Structure formats: structure tokens, C-alpha cells
Amino acid sequence: MAVGIFDSGLGGLTVLDAVSNRMPSQSFIYYGDNANTPYGVRDTDDIYKLTTTGLEKLWDEGCDLVILACNTASAAALRSIQEKFLPNGKRCLGVFVPLIEALTERNWGDNSPPREVSVKNVALFATPAPVSSRAFQRELAFRAIGVDVEAQACGGVVDAIEDGDLILAEALVRSHVDALKRKMPFPEAAILGCTHYPLLEKSFKESLGPDVKVFSQASLVAASLQDYLERHPNMKGAATASKFITTGDPKKVSDRATQFLQRKIDFERF
Numbered sequence: 001m002a003v004g005i006f007d008s009g010l011g012g013l014t015v016l017d018a019v020s021n022r023m024p025s026q027s028f029i030y031y032g033d034n035a036n037t038p039y040g041v042r043d044t045d046d047i048y049k050l051t052t053t054g055l056e057k058l059w060d061e062g063c064d065l066v067i068l069a070c071n072t073a074s075a076a077a078l079r080s081i082q083e084k085f086l087p088n089g090k091r092c093l094g095v096f097v098p099l100i101e102a103l104t105e106r107n108w109g110d111n112s113p114p115r116e117v118s119v120k121n122v123a124l125f126a127t128p129a130p131v132s133s134r135a136f137q138r139e140l141a142f143r144a145i146g147v148d149v150e151a152q153a154c155g156g157v158v159d160a161i162e163d164g165d166l167i168l169a170e171a172l173v174r175s176h177v178d179a180l181k182r183k184m185p186f187p188e189a190a191i192l193g194c195t196h197y198p199l200l201e202k203s204f205k206e207s208l209g210p211d212v213k214v215f216s217q218a219s220l221v222a223a224s225l226q227d228y229l230e231r232h233p234n235m236k237g238a239a240t241a242s243k244f245i246t247t248g249d250p251k252k253v254s255d256r257a258t259q260f261l262q263r264k265i266d267f268e269r270f
């Protein structure tokens with residue numbers, strides 16, 4: 001067995017990279033739904049169906065614990081999955097919680113009233129679905145007061161990354177950051193709320209400027225997963241080999257993944 005990492009495409013590799021660096025002896029099975037990416041422009045039902053198909057595949061591969069390394073699926077489908085889809089003994093965690101914990105400086109289980117936190121102006125970059133769901137702002141409001149979140153739906157960025165067109169992706173990032181700054185000229189912090197975006201972290205940082213703290217979702221998720229596995233060692237699984245599965249064209253997806261992670265990655269067909 002191994003821990004499953006799910007994404008609509010290549011973006012979850014940024015999480016996979018962080019978790020494997022942090023836990024080199026843990027095996028991971030990665031599922032990229034590249035045939036159906038992007039999820040960010042789909043409706044909730046569609047995202048739920050595609051996500052649960054991926055989860056079932058990862059269960060068949062022997063994973064008991066799956067990380068939804070996809071903000072879009074985490075925002076649109078995770079709650080319903082946890083409420084009505086998970087069989088006994090299976091767990092599914094999203095990528096929102098560690099980020100909100102870091103931003104609000106408190107643990108998820110802390111049910112005390114919302115309080116002031118150090119950052120007041122936060123720029124959120126994500127795909128259209130989580131932006132319109134306002135899931136991030138809702139979770140934040142339970143825990144923090146006085147935080148102004150300006151969200152920018154970054155249309156086109158995921159498609160450009162999946163197509164390997166990084167010049168276009170970088171140009172889109174610059175224009176989305178400009179659009180955000182027209183609404184919030186001086187954000188103190190930025191959240192790259194799509195796991196594809198760390199592949200363009202340099203462009204985001206350059207466009208945002210040196211004064212904006214960019215939260216690294218991948219490393220927060222990695223720290224949180226390590227803590228979870230220490231508390232739930234039965235979820236670690238026993239497999240020794242990691243594996244990469246895609247619903248897309250394995251050759252094309254492997255080439256892109258190898259380019260992004262700078263190490264040889266071989267995907268097999270779903």
C-alpha cells in the first residue's frame with residue numbers, strides 16, 4: 001500500500017515532490033486525470049464524479065489514505081466525499097486545511113471564536129471553481145477576523161501548463177497579478193491556491209514584488225501529512241514502489257512531468 005496523491009493533472013506533482021522530499025521512505029501513488037483537466041471550469045457534480053473515479057482507482061491500487069492535491073476538487077467535492085462516499089478504513093484529506101492553519105496561526109480543531117491574525121490583506125490566486133465557491137473565505141471567516149481576501153480566478157493558466165506552454169502561462173500570470181493589484185494594490189500575502197501554480201512560483205513572486213509573502217501550499221501539506229502519518233501509522237501502507245497513473249497520454253504526461261520535476265517520471269495508463 002501507499003499514500004495516494006490525486007490531481008486533475010500535473011499540478012499535484014508539486015505536492016508529490018514536497019511530500020516525497022519530506023518522507024523519502026514513504027511510497028506514493030500519483031493519479032493525474034490529465035484527460036479531463038482542467039477541473040476549474042467544470043461544475044460541482046462533474047468535479048465530484050471525476051474525483052470519486054480517481055479515488056476508487058487509488059483504493060484499487062491499495063491506498064487507504066488519499067490526498068486531494070487539488071484545490072478545485074478540495075473546494076468542490078471533499079466535503080461530500082467525506083460525508084457520503086468514504087468506506088470504512090479509507091481517508092481522504094484536502095489541501096486547504098494546512099493553508100488555513102498557517103494563515104490563521106491555529107489548529108483546525110481549535111473551535112474558539114475567530115480572532116485577529118497578523119496578515120490583513122490576502123491575495124488568493126485559484127481556478128474559477130474554488131474562487132466562485134468562496135470556500136476559502138468561508139473557512140477563513142470561521143477562524144479569523146479582519147482579513148480582507150481578494151480572489152483572482154486565473155483562467156487559462158492550468159491549460160497552458162498542461163500544454164507545456166510556459167511562455168503563455170507566465171504571460172497569463174503577469175496579467176492575473178496585475179488584475180489582482182488593481183483590486184488590492186498592496187497585498188501582504190499571496191496564496192497560490194492551485195497546485196499547478198507553484199510551477200510558476202517565480203513569475204508570481206516577480207510580479208507580486210518582494211514585499212508579498214507567498215504561502216507554499218506544498219510544503220505546508222507535506223508537514224501536515226507527516227504529522228498525520230505519525231499519528232496514524234496504519235495509514236502509511238507497506239508498498240515500496242511509487243507509481244504514476246494518468247487518464248491521459250502516458251508518453252506526453254511523462255515528458256511534461258519529467259520537465260517540471262527535473263527527474264525521470266514514467267506514467268502508466270489508467
Ligand code: DGL
Nearest residue numbers: 011038039040071072195
Ligand atoms: N491543480 C488543481 C488545483 O489545485 C486543478 C486545476 C484544474 O484542473 O483546473 O486547483
